[in-house]
Amino acid sequence: MDSFTMSYTGICFLLGILCMIPMARHLLFENFLEKNAEKLTDGKNVNLTCTTALESMFDRFGAAGTANFTSGKIVIQYPYCNYLRGFLKNPDYPTQYELWSLNTFTHEAMHVRGERNEQNTECQSIQRNHIAAVLLGVRESTADRAAIRYFVEMYPRQKEKGYFSKECAPGKALDEKLPGAIWQRSSDKYEGKGRWRPS
Numbered sequence: 001m002d003s004f005t006m007s008y009t010g011i012c013f014l015l016g017i018l019c020m021i022p023m024a025r026h027l028l029f030e031n032f033l034e035k036n037a038e039k040l041t042d043g044k045n046v047n048l049t050c051t052t053a054l055e056s057m058f059d060r061f062g063a064a065g066t067a068n069f070t071s072g073k074i075v076i077q078y079p080y081c082n083y084l085r086g087f088l089k090n091p092d093y094p095t096q097y098e099l100w101s102l103n104t105f106t107h108e109a110m111h112v113r114g115e116r117n118e119q120n121t122e123c124q125s126i127q128r129n130h131i132a133a134v135l136l137g138v139r140e141s142t143a144d145r146a147a148i149r150y151f152v153e154m155y156p157r158q159k160e161k162g163y164f165s166k167e168c169a170p171g172k173a174l175d176e177k178l179p180g181a182i183w184q185r186s187s188d189k190y191e192g193k194g195r196w197r198p199s
């Protein structure tokens with residue numbers, strides 16, 4: 001092999017390795033989300049996929065995430081997996097979409113856990129978003145603040161989608177009375193509507 005061919009082969013090999021890095025990162029993140037989603041589903045198996053940018057472009061449903069109740073397959077759309085990465089990098093000062101992506105992760109896990117009704121699913125998610133954030137590596141106090149902020153500021157906007165229920169509140173019908181539920185502590189942790197990091 002002459003020196004030109006050797007250099008050419010070396011460059012191709014290096015480019016090949018460089019191209020594989022984003023794919024490996026993608027797979028590792030999916031695996032990380034999948035393993036932690038399973039901790040929220042009462043032992044039900046999860047198969048979680050983050051779509052690629054191209055797959056997201058052809059998505060017909062327009063939802064941030066979907067779950068198959070029987071197979072445990074969760075699909076999170078490309079932008080929301082990216083927002084979730086962003087949330088995990090900067091959980092103290094998230095964008096609205098980043099906080100939304102945390103709830104998408106928890107919400108879809110609640111479907112796999114067995115809930116089909118959207119209002120119940122969303123309320124179960126609200127009562128576990130702080131647990132999900134801690135599982136994903138967020139400090140407990142930050143996770144609590146993020147979960148409370150979702151409940152206070154973003155949940156009311158779910159009315160248009162039909163995910164909101166007046167019964168999802170402390171002492172109401174959808175209160176699962178989980179130990180350490182965010183709304184039992186919200187007055188200590190929530191400092192009022194803060195600024196969102198611009199997206």
Ligand SMILES: [Zn+2]
Nearest residue numbers: 107111118121
């Ligand atoms: Zn749902």
